[in-house]
Amino acid sequence: MQFATEILTSFLAIIVPFVGVFLERGCGIDLLINVILCCFGYIPGIIHALYIILKY
Template sequence: MVRGSDVLLIVVAILFPPAAAAFITGCSCDLLINILLTILGYLPGHLHAFWLIYKKMQAEERYGRGGYIYVGNGEYQPAFQQGPPGQPNYGATGGVYQQ
């Protein structure tokens, strides 16, 4: 399902692909790759930005909105991972501390 934010990302990717890559990945290697691809040719920069948007949309379908973390190279993982049963979860990752 395409959300309004995805439509906005597509419009930004059409106008300036590195900006869309920055919105999705932050300051990462993918942003540098997109900048270089845009300098080498505008079409490769577009394709890379659209690929990043597509991978983000897949993560939203798989993990739910906001339930994922970008780990690089177009890959996402769940934002909240539970440890093995009976093991305490330290930090703010959810779960219940069992004694």
């Protein structure tokens, strides 16, 4: 069950990176970092979101 949730969250992180981070870590510094990275470029936001999802 946890594997399916991780796959769904990873898929969501590719489409909308900050939503994936929000679902994984909540509203905190990780979300703020991801929003800033998404403003600089879409790819850095995706990389950071996948890192957060796979680390936690």
